[in-house]
């Protein structure tokens with residue numbers, strides 16, 4: 011895969027889709043957690059729903075490079091990334107949030123975002139950072155502006171100087187989301203982002219997800235149990251049951267599918 015100076019992927023000429031998942035299966039010993047799952051994603055937000063244990067987190071982890079599929083392929087811009095590490099995938103624009111939040115509790119909210127912007131940190135920058143060359147100062151100004159914008163977008167300006175560990179769970183989750191989008195990902199993987207959020211923060215999160223996925227520069231896969239949120243934010247939906255795709259397509263149509271109602275919505 012070719013990469014630009016900032017590590018961004020340069021699409022190949024025959025790139026068909028941003029993300030292509032081709033018959034992916036993932037097993038843990040004898041447990042087949044994900045079975046022959048296929049789907050494409052170019053833009054917008056794709057909801058991934060299903061009962062507990064359906065394989066939703068396992069599939070996100072596999073897209074993020076935490077698990078290796080036993081079978082199948084995952085492509086980004088047509089390039090096979092099945093064997094690439096999670097670090098490599100992050101460097102190429104794939105970001106995720108976790109079902110159980112993973113904040114740097116001893117850092118402030120603003121520092122958590124700064125870490126996400128600076129993490130690519132190449133060692134050759136150490137000297138430049140120490141002497142604050144013009145390019146370092148330009149980069150710092152750009153980062154400060156981006157952090158300000160994302161803090162405002164996510165309603166975190168008031169708590170920017172607070173340590174993450176002192177925040178209520180809802181704000182920690184919003185911060186984790188802010189950290190995932192601050193570096194302008196191309197593919198965002200969200201695992202139950204509304205868990206712990208009150209109605210106001212859920213509404214805010216929904217409007218930010220809609221806004222960033224409407225630009226066409228960032229697509230998202232959203233795992234959620236809150237069906238109203240999924241219907242509000244997603245333009246496509248996939249239903250997983252026991253690791254297999256039960257239904258996929260327009261969210262309203264999928265929710266009317268009797269098989270989906272009986273396997274999930276009836277008990278959601």
Ligand SMILES: Nc1ncnc2c1ncn2[C@@H]1O[C@H](COP(=O)(O)OP(=O)(O)OP(=O)(O)O)[C@@H](O)[C@H]1O
Pocket residue numbers: 038041042043060061062063064065066067068069109
């Ligand atoms: N690291 C692991 N080792 C062994 N089994 C696992 C592991 N991770 C997940 N599983 C199993 O894989 C299956 C799918 O789990 P997964 O966490 O992906 O489901 P989920 O759809 O995210 O569920 P939930 O809605 O409860 O978060 C379950 O049977 C689970 O017990």
Ligand SMILES: [Mg+2]
Pocket residue numbers: 066067068109
């Ligand atoms: Mg899960």
